[in-house]
Amino acid sequence: MEIKATLNKPYNEEQRISFIVEQNHKNGFMIKETDTALEAWGLMAQEIADKEKQVRKAELISQLDALDLKCIRSLRAIQAGTSTDEDVAKLAELEEQAEAIRKQIKEL
Numbered sequence: 001m002e003i004k005a006t007l008n009k010p011y012n013e014e015q016r017i018s019f020i021v022e023q024n025h026k027n028g029f030m031i032k033e034t035d036t037a038l039e040a041w042g043l044m045a046q047e048i049a050d051k052e053k054q055v056r057k058a059e060l061i062s063q064l065d066a067l068d069l070k071c072i073r074s075l076r077a078i079q080a081g082t083s084t085d086e087d088v089a090k091l092a093e094l095e096e097q098a099e100a101i102r103k104q105i106k107e108l
Contacts (some may be wrong), residue, residue, distance in 0.1 A: 001047070004029050005040040055106050060105050067098050 002003035004027070007019040017037065023029045030041045043051070071094050074087040 001030070001042045002044050003039050004042040007038040009036055011038070021029070057105060057108050060101050060108075063102050064098055067094050070094055 005019070005023050007015060012017070019038055020024070020031055024031050027040070027042065032039045032041055071091060074083065074091045074094075076084040077087045078091070
């Protein structure tokens with residue numbers, strides 16, 4: 001984290017409230033009060049990028065989990081020896097989608 005903005009002392013209550021509203025409520029920065037100032041702390045660009053990457057990776061993993069659930073019926077039919085060409089085709093289609101998602105995860 002880094003300091004994004006500072007309000008140096010002395011300041012009045014109106015300035016204090018305005019600073020907090022602008023920096024915390026509008027920008028989402030964390031406010032710290034020191035002996036000499038109010039400081040607005042926020043994530044650095046790399047931290048933001050890392051956080052966005054983690055969120056994207058979680059979304060992709062969730063998509064993989066959903067694909068796994070869609071595979072169950074076809075896999076069960078194949079295992080039981082009662083599958084149709086549709087089951088095999090569906091499984092191939094889902095695997096192709098899963099491969100594309102795994103590739104995206106690897107590129108992150």
